Amino acid sequence: xxxxxxxxxxxxxxxxxxxxxxxxxxxxxxxxxxxxxxxxxxxxxxxxxxxxxxxxxxxxxxxxxxxxxxxxxxxxxxxxxxxxxxxxxxxxxxxxxxxxxxxxxxxxxxxxxxxxxxxxxxxxxxxxxxxxxxxxxxxxxxxxxxxxxxxxxxxxxxxxxxxxxxxxxxxxxxxxxxxxxxxxxxxxxxxxxxxxxxxxxxxxxxxxxxxxxxxxxxxxxxxxxxxxxxxxxxxxxxxxxxxxxxxxxxxxxxxxxxxxxxxxxxxxxxxxxxxxxxxxxxxxxxxxxxxxxxxxxxxxxxxxxxxxxxxxxxxxxxxxxxxxxxxxxxxxxxxxxxxxxxxxxxxxxxxxxxxxxxxxxxxxxxx
Amino acid sequence: xxxxxxxxxxxxxxxxxxxxxxxxxxxxxxxxxxxxxxxxxxxxxxxxxxxxxxxxxxxxxxxxxxxxxxxxxxxxxxxxxxxxxxxxxxxxxxxxxxxxxxxx
Numbered sequence: 300x301x302x303x304x305x306x307x308x309x310x311x312x313x314x315x316x317x318x319x320x321x322x323x324x325x326x327x328x329x330x331x332x333x334x335x336x337x338x339x340x341x342x343x344x345x346x347x348x349x350x351x352x353x354x355x356x357x358x359x360x361x362x363x364x365x366x367x368x369x370x371x372x373x374x375x376x377x378x379x380x381x382x383x384x385x386x387x388x389x390x391x392x393x394x395x396x397x398x399x400x401x402x403x404x405x406x407x408x409x410x411x412x413x414x415x416x417x418x419x420x421x422x423x424x425x426x427x428x429x430x431x432x433x434x435x436x437x438x439x440x441x442x443x444x445x446x447x448x449x450x451x452x453x454x455x456x457x458x459x460x461x462x463x464x465x466x467x468x469x470x471x472x473x474x475x476x477x478x479x480x481x482x483x484x485x486x487x488x489x490x491x492x493x494x495x496x497x498x499x500x501x502x503x504x505x506x507x508x509x510x511x512x513x514x515x516x517x518x519x520x521x522x523x524x525x526x527x528x529x530x531x532x533x534x535x536x537x538x539x540x541x542x543x544x545x546x547x548x549x550x551x552x553x554x555x556x557x558x559x560x561x562x563x564x565x566x567x568x569x570x571x572x573x574x575x576x577x578x579x580x581x582x583x584x585x586x587x588x589x590x591x592x593x594x595x596x597x598x599x600x601x602x603x604x605x606x607x608x609x610x611x612x613x614x615x616x617x618x619x620x621x622x623x624x625x626x627x628x629x630x631x632x633x634x635x636x637x638x639x640x641x642x643x644x645x646x647x648x649x650x651x652x653x654x655x656x657x658x659x660x661x662x663x664x665x666x
Numbered sequence: 667x668x669x670x671x672x673x674x675x676x677x678x679x680x681x682x683x684x685x686x687x688x689x690x691x692x693x694x695x696x697x698x699x700x701x702x703x704x705x706x707x708x709x710x711x712x713x714x715x716x717x718x719x720x721x722x723x724x725x726x727x728x729x730x731x732x733x734x735x736x737x738x739x740x741x742x743x744x745x746x747x748x749x750x751x752x753x754x755x756x757x758x759x760x761x762x763x764x765x766x767x768x769x770x
Contacts, residue, residue, distance in 0.1 A: 449676040449724065453744075454717035467678075476677065480722065487719025494721055502721060530678070543678045558680050575672065577714075577725060581679025 373434030376418045380407050381440040390456060391440050406471045410439040410459060413477035413513075420478070420513045421485070424603050425611050430484035437481070441471060450476055452483035466538055466558060473530045476543075478513030482506040490618035497623040499580035504587035505614050507546060512603045522595040522602040528552065546592045549585030565589040567624075567657030586656050587627060593652035594631075598645060605645055609634045628653040629662045636664045669699060671757050672727040675742075686757045695756055698749045703730060703737060712740040720744070726754070 376397065382404075383391035394407050401408045414437045421427040429435045438456035447460025450470035457480040459470045470476055483506050486492055492502040507529050515525045529552075530543035540553025540561070549563035563585030564570055570586065573579045591610060595602035609631050617630035631649050639645035641664070650660050667688035674681040688696050716723060728739040728750060739750070746754075 448678065449722065451677065451722035452720060453723075454719040470677070479677065483721040484719065486721075491719070494716065506721070533678075562679075575674035575681055575725065575727070576679055577675060581675065581677075 372428070373436075374428060375434065376415060376429075377434070377436045378411055378414055378418075379436065379438050380410050381438065382407070383440055383443050385442055385445050385461070387444050389440055389443075389453070389458065390438060391443075394441075404441075406441045406459070406461070406469050409469075409471035410441050410457070410477065413471065413474045414439055414457065414481060416474060416517050417478045417481045417513050420509075420516045420603075424512075424516065424607065427485070430481060431488045435484075439477075450480055452480045452487075454487065457481065462533070462535075464535065466535060467533055468535055470530075470533065473514075473533055474517060475507075475510035475514040475528075476530050476533070477510075479506040479510030479529065482509035485509070486614060489615045490622065491620050492618065492622060493620050494577050494580060496578040496580075497583065498621050499577050500583040501587055501618070501622060501624065501627050503580045503584035504591070505610065507544060507584060507588050508591045508607070508610055511546060512607050515601070516603055521600055522606075523599065525602065527592055544581075544585065544588070546585075546588040549589055563588075565656060586658075587624060590628070590631075590652045590656045590658070593655055594648050597648035597652065605639075606648075609638065609645070609649065612638070624658055625661065628658045628660055632660045632662050633664050636662075667699065667730065667732045669753070669757065670729040670731075671754055672729075673724050673754075673758075674727075675723060675725040677722040682758075684757050686760070690760070691756065695753055698753060699730060702739075702749055703732065710738045710740070713745045714740065714742060716742060716744050726750070728754075 378395075378397050379393060380395040381389075381391035382394045383389065394404070395402070395411055401411070418429060418437060421429070429437065440456060440458045441461075443458045443460050446463035448463055448467045450457070450459045452458075457477065460467075462468045462470060483502070486502050486505050490501075490505075492498045492505075494502055510529060511525065511527060514520075515522075518525075526542075527547040528542035528545055531541060533543060534540050534553065538553065538558060539555040540558070542552045544561070544563060545552045549565035550561050552561040552563070554560045562571065562582050564583065565585050566589075567586060571579045571582045573582070576582060591606060594609070595606035598605045612634045613627065613630045617634065618627060622630075632646065632653070635643070635646045635649045650665075653660055668685060669688060669691075670683065670685045672681065672683045688699060691699070714725075724743045726739075726741050726743075726746060728741075730737045730739075741747075741750070
């Protein structure tokens with residue numbers, strides 16, 4: 300049970316801490332929708348805010364359509380880089396706009412260049428118009444927090460920490476990390492996989508897949524030449540490790556006395572049941588990651604051409620909020636069958652890849 | 667009173683567990699911890715709401731044990747209350763018993 304009070308989501312446990320005089324009316328959803336369509340600018344903004352909150356609570360996709368009707372479609376890449384100057388108030392001050400010149404801060408330059416590379420990848424390969432298919436602006440904040448060892452997608456923008464210089468360097472350094480964050484935006488507007496358990500691990504895996512493909516595309520690398528690493532070069536020299544994750548060999552990216560050993564499994568028999576990390580979303584993603592890697596290697600050539608296309612169509616047309624690994628496996632198989640035919644080498648490669656990570660395809664298309 | 671902070675998630679997915687005895691905390695933070703305990707009637711409080719589509723945020727599990735009872739608070743960076751923010755910041759910076767949580 301949740302309440303919306305003064306625009307804040309309040310759950311049951313701290314509801315009692317809110318004084319009665321802070322309570323405001325909760326406008327019914329259908330009224331907000333009417334206001335979004337027909338109200339004044341200010342009314343629209345307020346109603347829109349309420350709808351987003353309702354959306355957050357219910358996890359529904361309806362509002363995305365409404366947003367599309369509110370804002371016009373753009374066909375141009377439109378990046379803005381913000382700087383919070385080691386504070387945490389998003390989005391921060393604007394330091395570079397689309398078309399603006401680089402001013403010497405390499406973090407800004409990287410966030411700008413790599414978000415552009417990600418946009419171009421989705422446009423050139425999948426004919427996708429930005430994150431939301433309607434030319435959504437790409438906002439990034441750099442220098443977030445103090446010694447902040449993380450990068451995240453908050454539902455509307457990318458955010459990058461500088462790293463503490465002890466374990467991590469700046470998070471904009473890896474093009475695949477920037478591709479990873481933007482791909483979370485794509486997932487948000489498509490399958491909208493919930494961020495918990497297997498659906499969450501799939502959400503993570505799709506971000507790794509497209510993050511890695513953005514890198515491979517920018518380097519014009521074929522599947523057998525790619526490093527298949529996520530966040531290669533983010534660690535300082537003090538850390539015994541090469542990257543955050545390996546799609547090729549999950550569990551081998553690092554083994555260090557300070558940060559421990561890479562916990563990723565590459566097979567269902569080692570699936571990790573845990574309550575931390577939203578049910579191991581960054582851990583069990585190793586399993587579908589490896590299935591993608593094996594498919595791409597088996598098919599050869601540029602990974603985005605066949606394996607990437609199969610995974611992209613699966614994400615955008617076949618999966619839903621609570622899809623699990625089995626559903627994802629079956630869907631990639633069905634998509635491969637639809638695209639390349641029954642008994643095609645692509646269909647066989649997909650089946651073999653999932654089988655290698657311990658998932659047997661169960662599909663009506665299977666003959 | 668033992669305060670334990672377990673942080674998980676983030677793009678790196680590297681969990682971190684830190685523990686401190688309240689005797690090692692400055693007095694203003696001890697006051698905050700006492701306030702947290704007094705205001706909680708439930709033993710476990712969980713709040714996992716995040717903005718739609720959000721990913722790679724930190725998840726927190728805060729355990730406070732005063733010898734008689736234990737309070738567990740589960741939350742994430744989006745609904746971390748101000749009282750906890752300063753506490754976590756201090757503990758992560760000053761804890762002598764910093765250790766990597768063993769992978770589950």
